[in-house]
Amino acid sequence: MQLTLEFKGGLELLFGSVKVHQIEVEPSDGKDKLKLQELLIWVRNHLLKERPEMFMKGNSVRPGVLVLINDCDWELLGQLDAVVDEKDTVVFISTLHGG
Amino acid sequence: MGEIDRASPEILKELEALRKANAELLSEISALQKQLQGTVEMSSKPICIDGPNAISLEHNTKFFSQTQHILYGSSSVQESVAPSEAKLEVGSKARANINEETPNSQGISVAHLENDWIYEDVGGCIRKSMGNCERLHNLDPYTISRYSRQLLVPAFGVKGQENLLKSSILIIGAGGLGSPAALYLAAAGVGCLGLVDHDVVELDNLHRQVIHTEGAVGETKVKSAAAACRAINSFLKVNEHYSGLQASNAVNIISKYDIIVDATDNLPTRYLINDACVVMGKPLVSGAALGTEGQLTVYHHDDGPCYRCIFPVPPPPDACQSCSDAGVLGVVPGIIGCLQALEAIKLASGTGEPLSSRLLILDALTTSVQKVKLRGRNHSCIVCGDAPQLSRENLHQFDYEAFTSSLMSDKIPQRKQMLPLSYGVSCKEYKRRCEEGELHVLLDVRDAHQYAISALPNSVNVPFSQLKERVPQIQDLAKGIDLEVEEAYPTEVLAQSLRPIYVICRRGHDSQKTVQFLRSNGFPDTFDIVGGLECWTREVDHHFPKY
Numbered sequence: 001m002q003l004t005l006e007f008k009g010g011l012e013l014l015f016g017s018v019k020v021h022q023i024e025v026e027p028s029d030g031k032d033k034l035k036l037q038e039l040l041i042w043v044r045n046h047l048l049k050e051r052p053e054m055f056m057k058g059n060s061v062r063p064g065v066l067v068l069i070n071d072c073d074w075e076l077l078g079q080l081d082a083v084v085d086e087k088d089t090v091v092f093i094s095t096l097h098g099g
Numbered sequence: 100m101g102e103i104d105r106a107s108p109e110i111l112k113e114l115e116a117l118r119k120a121n122a123e124l125l126s127e128i129s130a131l132q133k134q135l136q137g138t139v140e141m142s143s144k145p146i147c148i149d150g151p152n153a154i155s156l157e158h159n160t161k162f163f164s165q166t167q168h169i170l171y172g173s174s175s176v177q178e179s180v181a182p183s184e185a186k187l188e189v190g191s192k193a194r195a196n197i198n199e200e201t202p203n204s205q206g207i208s209v210a211h212l213e214n215d216w217i218y219e220d221v222g223g224c225i226r227k228s229m230g231n232c233e234r235l236h237n238l239d240p241y242t243i244s245r246y247s248r249q250l251l252v253p254a255f256g257v258k259g260q261e262n263l264l265k266s267s268i269l270i271i272g273a274g275g276l277g278s279p280a281a282l283y284l285a286a287a288g289v290g291c292l293g294l295v296d297h298d299v300v301e302l303d304n305l306h307r308q309v310i311h312t313e314g315a316v317g318e319t320k321v322k323s324a325a326a327a328c329r330a331i332n333s334f335l336k337v338n339e340h341y342s343g344l345q346a347s348n349a350v351n352i353i354s355k356y357d358i359i360v361d362a363t364d365n366l367p368t369r370y371l372i373n374d375a376c377v378v379m380g381k382p383l384v385s386g387a388a389l390g391t392e393g394q395l396t397v398y399h400h401d402d403g404p405c406y407r408c409i410f411p412v413p414p415p416p417d418a419c420q421s422c423s424d425a426g427v428l429g430v431v432p433g434i435i436g437c438l439q440a441l442e443a444i445k446l447a448s449g450t451g452e453p454l455s456s457r458l459l460i461l462d463a464l465t466t467s468v469q470k471v472k473l474r475g476r477n478h479s480c481i482v483c484g485d486a487p488q489l490s491r492e493n494l495h496q497f498d499y500e501a502f503t504s505s506l507m508s509d510k511i512p513q514r515k516q517m518l519p520l521s522y523g524v525s526c527k528e529y530k531r532r533c534e535e536g537e538l539h540v541l542l543d544v545r546d547a548h549q550y551a552i553s554a555l556p557n558s559v560n561v562p563f564s565q566l567k568e569r570v571p572q573i574q575d576l577a578k579g580i581d582l583e584v585e586e587a588y589p590t591e592v593l594a595q596s597l598r599p600i601y602v603i604c605r606r607g608h609d610s611q612k613t614v615q616f617l618r619s620n621g622f623p624d625t626f627d628i629v630g631g632l633e634c635w636t637r638e639v640d641h642h643f644p645k646y
Contacts, residue, residue: 008460009392010420019462050564054418064414066458068471075474091471093460095410098389098422098509099276099364099432 001025001034001086005043009094011065016049023047033083036067036074039090055092066093237261246288259448260288266447267291269356271344271372273320274298275422275432276362276386276439278310283440285328289447291336292328293356296320297343298508303646307429344368345507346495349375358446360439361385364509366419367499371507373398373406377482378491382446382453386439388432390425393461395438396454396473399483400446403455408477413503421509431463514630517611522618523627526635529601540576540600544613549605553644555635563609566616573600577622599624607631 005021012019025042027034037059048055054062060080061067067074068091074082084090236257243250246260268289270277273296284292298320300311308320315323325337340352344363353359353375361372361383369385376383382400387393399405438459445451460469482489489497500507524532532539543550543558550560559576561569577597600622604610607630617625628635636643 008462009394010389010418010425053415062414062418063412064410064418066409071469071471073472073474076472091469093394094418095414096387096389096392096394097364097366097369097419098425098427099272099274099362099387 001027001032001084003034003039003084003087004089005047006089006091007093008091009096011055011092011094014050014055015047021047033085035080036069036078036082036084036090037080039084040080061092064095066095067091068093238264242288249287255448255450259450262448263288263444264290266358267293267356268358268360268443268447269293269295269353270360270362271295271368272362272364273308273310273324274304274362274364275307275388275427275429276436277324277360278308279433279436280360280362280386280440280443281324281328282310282331283437284443285331285335285337287440287444288332289335289444291338291356293338293340293352294321294324294328295340295344295352296324297341303423307427307432309429309433343507344371346371346497346499350379350491350494353381354379356381358443359383360443362436362439364422365507366413366505367503367507369406370413370503371497371499374482374489374494374497377405377407377487378489378494382455384439384442384446386432386435388435388461389420389422389427391428391431391463393431393435393463395435395442395459395461396457397442397446398455400453400455402476404474404476405480405483407482408475408480409473411477411480416504419505421511423509423511428463431461434461434463511606514607518614518627522614522625523611523629524601525629526638529628530639538579538598540573540598542573542576542600542602542613544602544604544609549646552646553632555603555632555643558603563604563613566613570620573617573622576600597622597624599626601626601628603628603635604631606633 003023007015249255266289270281273294300315300318300320310324310327321339321341325339328337349371359376359381377399383398385398386395442453445453456473458471458473478485541558543560544563546562602610602613610627614625614627636645
């Protein structure tokens with residue numbers, strides 16, 4: 001499954017300062033959809049370069065990080081149970097406070 | 100006359116009396132005419148005053164736009180206004196005092212015209228009317244001219260401008276976001292603008308905080324911003340709040356305004372503003388910018404979520420970067436601040452769709468603007484939920500700094516001493532050891548882009564994030580091997596013990612962590628240069644650039 005992952009709001013610093021990642025990932029049980037829960041673990045194991053606690057807390061993202069699946073807040077789509085499909089875009093964005 | 104001569108003395112007497120009376124009347128008329136001419140500086144432009152009992156001094160029906168005094172009966176009047184000497188100038192500041200009534204002792208009915216308005220004193224009270232233009236709205240001709248390009252926008256129009264002129268907007272933070280927001284709101288014609296900030300203008304603010312000038316460095320941001328807003332629009336009422344926003348004053352300040360703009364730079368203040376807006380029922384236009392990215396949304400409007408609905412738990416303090424650490428491209432908060440002004444204008448005027456339940460994300464590097472859908476209001480939110488725990492009565496007790504583990508300012512927190520004191524040397528001591536000719540290694544562990552700004556001579560840049568991978572290089576350096584000039588070192592030098600390593604960074608934080616790491620990885624002779632380069636500038640070399 002091809003997905004586009006984007007890390008913004010400073011999160012890219014944890015991913016080698018690369019904001020956009022085109023990834024190829026296979027759902028573990030051979031299904032054609034991937035749960036966000038599984039995707040997060042894949043990201044932690046394959047993409048994350050440093051300080052995992054700045055990206056994740058427990059099995060979810062840390063407080064202050066928004067997850068957007070195809071421009072929609074993952075809270076509206078089931079959070080960790082939300083699923084992504086072929087060619088979907090998932091954005092991880094840290095809230096900013098500067099001004 | 101012959102007949103008269105022959106008339107009876109009684110008739111002649113009567114005639115004489117009539118002549119006398121006639122002459123008196125004529126002189127009275129002449130005096131009145133003089134008085135009339137003296138009072139009215141007759142304009143070449145035509146004058147026409149509307150109203151059932153009005154006296155028409157000219158016959159043309161056009162407006163005139165010069166200040167004049169005229170004798171006046173009474174007119175159809177709608178608003179009471181206060182005249183003042185300042186009002187005699189076109190576009191004067193006095194217009195801001197409109198709606199105040201002041202008695203006039205003279206009791207004569209005198210009116211003056213300004214900017215096509217007729218200011219009339221009737222019975223000690225000043226009233227305003229508009230000539231023969233049909234009164235479809237409350238905008239006077241000056242206001243119509245001034246905001247004409249906005250009035251011409253169909254979606255905004257007269258109603259939008261009228262609403263805007265009546266609105267009061269509070270901007271919290273007169274920095275990178277607040278600067279453009281305040282300038283545009285002042286220019287657009289809001290009725291009242293409140294400015295909150297406790298900071299003073301600094302040199303490194305000027306690249307993005309465009310409301311402040313070089314001359315304002317050292318001045319309070321609120322004073323500087325208020326002066327700039329007044330210079331743009333003298334009719335604007337500006338309230339200056341110098342104390343900054345705290346839990347103790349937030350509800351009181353926010354209660355005085357219709358719309359709140361969050362243009363602050365720190366996390367605890369963002370939670371505080373959100374909570375105060377919710378408990379006072381005010382819509383919140385929230386903007387943020389850092390580096391090359393910006394974010395914008397409207398909270399607590401139209402049953403949309405509040406900040407706490409989206410972020411019920413604050414991020415860890417290490418995840419919060421500030422402009423003074425991570426930097427910010429000036430135009431990025433400029434864009435977001437303009438968008439905040441736009442959202443505030445939309446809310447105030449009732450125009451368009453405010454950005455509620457949606458988040459705008461700006462990526463300046465790729466010039467991409469993304470708008471994403473956010474979750475709705477969280478019914479279990481502790482401030483806007485169905486059973487809120489925070490209220491206007493108890494909000495002042497909430498400890499926002501403790502809740503977020505960060506300070507209500509983007510100022511740098513005090514350096515923390517993490518190492519035993521014997522692992523550190525002061526900047527002055529390091530300088531002394533250099534002058535004594537001690538062979539050593541100076542590691543600068545800042546990121547490469549910071550190292551490029553300014554660095555000490557003979558320092559080697561090994562960014563903290565690359566420390567582990569570069570241990571072999573550090574080992575070579577400590578042995579006295581410079582990889583680029585390896586041949587220059589005779590073998591007996593290489594056999595010597597390791598040279599001491601001194602570690603420096605910007606403020607003395609990462610350098611301590613580096614010392615800790617190196618001491619436990621085979622480099623016991625490693626020392627922190629306490630306080631970093633900022634301290635070096637302060638204590639050793641005032642000319643070393645501070646950034």
